[in-house]
Amino acid sequence: MRTLNFDTLNIYNGNLILVNKEHPITRRDNKYAASLVSVDSRHPEILLDYIAAKELSQLINHLNADNEILPVSGYRTLSVQKQIYSDSVDENGVEFTEKYVALPNRSEHQTGLAIDLAENNGEYDFIRPYFPYSGICMQFRKKAIHYGFIERYPKGKEGITGIAHEPWHFRYVGYPHSEIMSLKNLTLEEYIKYIKNFPYKGKHLKFFNYEFTYEIFYCSLAFIQQNPLTLPANTPYQISGNNIDGFIITLRKIK
Structure with a gap:
């Protein structure tokens, strides 16, 4: 022993780690930023925790989806999250923003463990990128749990997560937790x-x-x-x- x-x-x-309205980010020592890497060479500005990035890359490669699935948003600093929230309030109003944008220090994006994805069909909405339940995006969902990722904000669980249904937002929790959560239909909160x-x-x-x-x-x-x-x-x-x-x-x- x-x-x-x-x-x-x-x-x-x-x-x-559970990050939401009730459980904000507590660390102030830039611990999360220390382990960040680019998700791929074509998007050097989009960062993830290095293990999450490695698993995401392996999943995308397995699906041969490099040109079909685009990373939209990964790690965010506190200042960036504040700006995104403020801009969304100005452009979309408070009600919309509270549904789709986490408050600063309540956002998983600040941990480097969350990634927003879009189907590559031209331009995409930064706040609500298109990631349907069909085609390559559905194939991604089915395989994601084997690489440690979950769809973080599923439909029907809004009252638990405090965030609207977000088909594009995936969270790295690691294996086998991702598969257990999928099999039992549990959010991270649950x-x-x-x-x-x-x-x-x-x-x-x-x-x-x-x-x-x-x-x-x-x-x-x-x-x-x-x-x-x-x-x-x-x-x-x-x-x-x-x-x-x-x-x-x-x-x-x-x-």
């Missing part, structure tokens, strides 16, 4: 709550694919501050904060 040491500030970092049913000192969530067994559990910040957390030696693992009150730990074991 091995004992992990936690930096409690990491509660605000990781692929599964998934964060669901995982709390599987505490460190209790039954863990298990997910199987053709190659690995994944074991997932939640550990509260309060628990970690008072107790050591041990994991099996030589087992790959990932840790993500939830941006609220704890950490989600994922173990990957060969079947």
Whole structure:
């Protein structure tokens, strides 16, 4: 067994952090910007977290969709998010903006884990790019969960996410979380709550694919501050904060 040491500030970092109206970005040390890369050579100004960018590139290449799917907006600084929100209020009004543009420091785009995409059919709307449920865009959706991406704001979940249906907005949460969320029809808000049913000192969530067994559990910040957390030696693992009150730990074991 091995004992992990936690930096409690990491509660605000990781692929599964929840950023919305109720849970704003807390870090002010430019942590997210440190891991950014361009999504591709043709769009050097559009940035993503380097792991998310790598997975997106592999997905686009798998679909041979380089000329059919365009990145519209990735990472945004706080100042850019403020400007986008202000411009949308001026151009579209408050009601529209509240539906489709997150408040500054409440936007996933500031984490580098979110990407807006458009079907390449000429010009596109920056706020609401066209990304239909057909053709190459639908193929992208079907494959996205295998590369760690979810459609973040699905239809029928507006009351949970606080954002209108956005077919173009995808969020990197990592695998296998993306597939579990898809299979259970859960938004990130719902998934964060669901995982709390599987505490460190209790039954863990298990997910199987053709190659690995994944074991997932939640550990509260309060628990970690008072107790050591041990994991099996030589087992790959990932840790993500939830941006609220704890950490989600994922173990990957060969079947």
